[in-house]
Amino acid sequence: MTISDLRKTDNFFLLAGPCVIEGEEMALRIADRIVKITDKLGIPYVFKGSYRKANRSRLDSFTGIGDEKALKVLRKVRETFDIPIVTDIHSAGEAAMAAEYVDVLQIPAFLCRQTDLLVAAAHTGKIVNIKKGQFLSPGAMRFAADKVVEAGNDQVMLTERGTTFGYQDLIVDYRGIPEMQTLGFPVILDVTHSLQQPNQTAGVTGGMPQLIETVAKAGIAVGVDGLFMETHEDPSVAKSDGANMLKLDLLEGLLTKLVRIRQVL
Template sequence: MIHTISDLKKSDNFFLLAGPCVIEGEDMALRIAERVVKITDKLGIPYIFKGSYRKANRSRLDSFMGIGDEKALKILAKVRDTFDVPVVTDIHAADEAAMAAEYVDVLQIPAFLCRQTDLLVAAAKTGKIVNIKKGQFLSPGAMRFAADKVVEAGNNEVMLTERGTTFGYQDLVVDYRGIPEMQTFGHPVILDVTHSLQQPNQTSGVTGGMPQLIETVAKAGVAVGVDGLFMETHEDPSVAKSDGANMLKLDLLEDLLVKLVRIRQACR
């Protein structure tokens, strides 16, 4: 079980945060976790199961938000206990940090909230690993200050995640120069492959995406030397209740990871 960032660094491979965008139910979460655990064990990839217990940042009022906080958090804990893997979930407000920390190993700060001091400090005080997503509106260099807030609150277990930068109203781009720049801060840097391919602010009120470029973006990130990868995956993205437009179909994950491991080995 991974408890600290040092545990992640024991492997020469990149590590992986992967799972569904949001917990839709227990059976679904366990099936996805079982598949990914088998793949990552075979390839020697340290793995953290990802699932949001609630989606707070939605475009429309009728968008799916979750099955209930406690119910979803208990499912995340069951995934951890069943497969002996750590789990990560998003938190959205300072008073959620302690609640979520009872069930998960990594607290993730959403990109839009990466400057919220009270949220970062509350996450830090739980003693859990804190993964801060870079705001779509921030330069890589500005993320030093978000990380410093967690460290100065007494927690050195910090990771930073690149997830694209706003490019116009309905697109994102990844500036791969930001990965080595953020690594100079002394924290592992993750590339969020699937969210980097979102197309936000669609007139329908439902975020679009370009999943056909998942492999391209992931390969480039590994070649640049990213420490970890983040990918949302689902058995059938077409029926996913959140972010289906940019998720990776679960059946495609193993082939992609095989290619990425080869790139990692070649680069090292």
């Protein structure tokens, strides 16, 4: 798969799925629901699921069901529904391993300056989606993208996911979307992570899921190329990031509204 495949229509594309793979049946159910919705609305779709969560506030936080087991679940989703898959990688050594199972390698925001990680991802030949660090300006993302391109891979996407605002909040500066687009790469808005509220007191991240629709509408209005959303059948029992995920039952209604906005533009 190439970026051109995601931009084959005038619609935005979507990266969506659970925060982390909790099991095969759960992943297949969520993928099935989203595939049906995106096919109906004509939205190019990439299933998202982390095979492991490396960035946790507390040692006892859930990190995954095991790397190989989770990656095999991702491959099962890919083969069952014939859709591309995106997952996060956290170290250079993970790049080649994950690339055997997925189509897009995602660089977490906190790691977007890690040269060895970016170069290793580039060398797989897969699409590399780099999340903007919460501490970086939009323009500074050109240096992260340049590392991938100079390593021989021009299949790069950039993702806005909010900027640190004080100690326990994030804010989306929508000016950054067109600014990053001038770099020549598709820009994605990570709707749900932009609504995180990092908690340094309890060690459990909070969020504002009631604003998911607001943030998504604004992103489409300013012309973002793609959207990233984490969704779960019941966020209240999700094993990671439940506080800012979209309840799966709400996805079709939201995407229908967003497609209408896109059509107007």
